Amino acid sequence: MVLVVVGIDALDPDLVDPDMHPNLTLTSHRAIDTIDSHAGEPSTHELWPTIITGLPPSEHGLELDDGVAWENPFLRLGSDLAEFVLPDALQTRIGAWLLTNTGADAFRTPATYYGDKSIETVFDGRDAKPIGIPNYVVDPDAEDREHALRRSLGDLFERDPEATGGHRSSDPHEFYEQCMEMAMIRIARARRALRGDRHELVFAYTSGLDLIGHVTYDLHDLQMDAYAEIDEFVGELRNDLGEDDELLLVSDHGLQDGVHTSEAMVAGTNETMVDSIDSVLDVRAAIEAELRRTDHSPDEQALRRTQGDGDAVTEQLEDLGYI
Missing domain, CATH: 1.10.20 (Histone, subunit A)
Incomplete structure (x- = not known):
């Protein structure tokens, strides 16, 4: 079994609908509490370290x-x-x-920070694949396509403290296209890690939905288009899951009218795991409980998948009349 966690920055519980977004709501979903920074709204910089450690920002030390x-x-x-x-x-x-x-x-704190500070994370001591987690950078010298795109946005995404949401864009529609490419890439990397059968935990993050939300405060339809597309991307990942695999979606906050909201969300294929998460502080414990519940060793995964592939091949041969 592989537990796949996808962090979707700014996935808002008020903007998802099980009928319209079946892959963003999965078997079970719920709103959860988040933590405001001292500036008065939730901070991505602080919250992903909280999600992977289970510690509030004052304890993990990465504060905005x-x-x-x-x-x-x-x-x-x-x-x-x-x-x-x-x-x-x-x-x-x-x-x-x-x-x-x-x-x-602002989000490139190296993974070594946690060990240096004697802070435990959800990745410690297990076969895990962290992909793009803000402030948990495994290789500070490497960057994937999402990070490269974000660094090259230029006037498509400029910080402006006086603008609604703190940002502005010279071309929101072109910006949307680049953000969708970012999300597609990170979710594709999660799919590849799942298919590789080398990890018990795959944890990928994408910022695309958050970025779009910051500049579409007066273009609500464009923000909802992003929800529809990301639902499709997650659906492709969901189709890759084996019978015993689980998928958990988690956000750090919501985002409406260009501004972060003080409510995050989780969704999952395992209702018990979703029910155990009341706030961003609970995500690490819920993941670890799920990993303890079933043998997630790569060898065990490969055995199960090999057996499953054999059964599928047998059924196909039977259907074709060869056996």
């Missing part, structure tokens, strides 16, 4: 400062001085400019 991740290695060069000499509003504006006009990225 007025919309700018000053502890990021690029920004840390001037952060100590900035804390003393720059007003908060000016820090935010400088950070927005840096993140828009340079290669800086």
Whole structure:
């Protein structure tokens, strides 16, 4: 059995409908609590470390400062001085400019951070494949297509603290196309990891839905088009699941009218696992409980899949009349 977790940033429980989005609601789904940053709304930078550790931001230490991740290695060069000499509003504006006009990225804390701080994560001690998790970067020198696209958006996605949602786009429709490509790539990577039969846990993340939501506050139909397309992408992944595999979707917050909301969601093929999650703080424990429940070793997975493939081949030969 493989447990596949897909983190869909900003998947909003108020915007999904089981009839329209069967693959975003799965067997069971529910709204869950999230955590606001000190700036007053949930922060992606803080919440994915919370989801993989089960710790609030104050305990895992990756906290957002007025919309700018000053502890990021690029920004840390001037952060100590900035804390003393720059007003908060000016820090935010400088950070927005840096993140828009340079290669800086607020979500690239290396995975080694957790071990260095003696912080346990859901990936420790198991055959796991983390894909694109914000602030859990396995190889800081590598980037996949989603990350490369995000870094090259230019004026398609510019940080603007005065705009609704804190961002603006020169061409929302072209921006939409690039965000859909991002989501497609990350979910395709999850499918490939599932098919590889080498991992007990596959955990992939995509930011496409969040990015689109920030610039479509006056284009609600475009935001809902994104939900429909991502539902199709997840459906393709769902079709790859073996009989004993499980799929869990989790978000860090919702997003409506361009602004993060204080309600996240989970959906899954295992109702018991979904029911055990009341907040973003519970996701790690629920994943680990599911991994303990069944043997997820790669050898056991391969055996089950091989047996399943044999049965399918036998049935096909019978249908064709060869046996």
